[in-house]
Amino acid sequence: MAEYEGMTVTSDVKSGNMVFEPILEEGVFRFDCSADDRNAAFPSLSFVNPKDRETPIMTTDKAPSFTPTFECVLGQQIVNLQLPAGTSFYGTGEVSGQLERTGKRVFTWNTDSWGYGPGTTSLYQSHPWVLAVLPNGETLGVLADTTKRCEIDLRQESTVKLVAPSSYPVVIFGPFPSATDVLISLSHAVGTVYMPPKWSLGYHQCRWSYDSDARVREIARTFREKGIPCDVLWMDIDYMNGFRCFTFDQACSPQ
Structure with a gap:
């Protein structure tokens, strides 16, 4: 037992x-x-x-x-x-x-x-x-x-x-x-991982999420103005059309 x-x-x-x-x-x-x-x-x-x-x-x-x-x-x-x-x-x-x-x-x-x-x-x-x-x-x-x-x-x-x-x-x-x-x-x-590209080791800015491509560009511009190094800006799911992968909402698509 x-x-x-x-x-x-x-x-x-x-x-x-x-x-x-x-x-x-x-x-x-x-x-x-x-x-x-x-x-x-x-x-x-x-x-x-x-x-x-x-x-x-x-x-x-x-x-x-x-x-x-x-x-x-x-x-x-x-x-x-x-x-x-x-x-x-x-x-x-x-x-x-x-x-x-x-x-x-x-x-x-x-x-x-x-x-x-x-x-x-x-x-x-x-x-x-x-x-x-x-x-x-x-x-x-x-x-x-x-x-x-x-x-x-x-x-x-x-x-x-x-x-x-x-x-x-x-x-x-x-x-x-x-x-x-x-x-x-x-x-x-x-096993081991592949050697990552140099840019991937830098600072990545990410949040859920940005409403438009204009907001993403504003974030990028602000990093440069303040002299803060940033290699990547990540967008979560708000850019998608109805949150469907491989789609872009019209309001968020690049102009």
């Missing part, structure tokens, strides 16, 4: 330490609930080369520094990774609030959050990823390799808790000496 989110469960419950195998490169481990779960897992949409997640490397005999535990209840896979006291957490994707996520609970279930505030935990992108900084300065990354709704619960002291429909692999990067090392290793798995 187990209890989860206030519900008492009398059906069979699987639990225990997750099984692991080294993948990708030194210090990176894939964890699954069992060998059967590993074989039944969906292909990775996180790895730029999905085969990297499926192929163990044979050049290391090292064991992981930390091994998560799991519990499967009502079709949910609950993963807990206990880390040393004093660990701080970052990451969790596009979420409002402070950079540090210690003590937070985030859901990778996104909405059009036009009126979001400091407590909004679902914005426009899902990244089931946690960056953990240990008390000794070493850092590790935790990736729940699932596209389904995932709860990332960092409210318990120095514990990463992941809840998503079973089954899914968890990939741990490190611990490595620094956060930079972890992110470099992560980039070997998920």
